[in-house]
Amino acid sequence: MKITAVLVDDEPKALAILKNKIERFCSNIIVIGETKNPQKAIELIEKKKPQLVFLDIAMPEMSGFDLLSNIENPNFEVIFVTAFDQYALEAINHCAIGYLVKPVDNQDLITAVIKATQNIEDKTALEKNKLLIENLGVQTFQKKKIVIPSQEGLEFVEVNKIIFCEGTEGYTRIYIKNEKPILSSYSIGHFNKLLQNQDFYLIHKSYLININYIEKYLNEGYVVLDENNKLPVSRNRRSDFLNSLKNK
Structure with missing residues (x-):
């Protein structure tokens, strides 16, 4: 061509x-x-x-x-x-x-x-x-949009609506507030790099969360997010994760 x-x-x-x-x-x-x-x-x-x-x-x-x-x-x-x-x-x-x-x-x-x-x-x-x-023209990162290549084409998603991303076998499932999840062929490493800022945290090799949706942290090493999603925090990341929340 x-x-x-x-x-x-x-x-x-x-x-x-x-x-x-x-x-x-x-x-x-x-x-x-x-x-x-x-x-x-x-x-x-x-x-x-x-x-x-x-x-x-x-x-x-x-x-x-x-x-x-x-x-x-x-x-x-x-x-x-x-x-x-x-x-x-x-x-x-x-x-x-x-x-x-x-x-x-x-x-x-x-x-x-x-x-x-x-x-x-x-x-x-x-x-x-x-x-x-x-x-x-948007000043704050959370109000920006990102492009997510999916099976159906390109999805234009507001960052502040992303609750968390789940990595699975090289793919990533993105969970969005009040919408159905999007499955992307990009790895969770791609989204971790793309969403690197103080409001997103890779709590586990398979879970990248938007900390604005955290409702509680459980002592046994889990976070509960909006919409009743309970996700594990890797043992070796817990201390740093808790410190980042305190400094938020």
């Missing part, structure tokens, strides 16, 4: 390196435009209507996020390019959008392009881009 792409990066050297790597390692990508100017990038994208945009995040006049927010109908797949901004990576990960860390690794580029090609075929770009823009 041939994919049309536009490259946006304010650094001429980085732009040239990225273009060269795409030409060498991603033969299905056809670069139809490139620019160092974010404002011109908006015009270029709206005129050329690429299927894929490689977008630098940290640009002086306008960030990659601001650029995306200024496009009326961002119906294209995005691969962000960043020199590693933790907040940026969190926002991108929550929305299942691709990214590359500078200096761009050849294999990472190939992997990101393969995933982007699949996403283009699935036509999920517009929903994910809108969610990213929405999340960036």
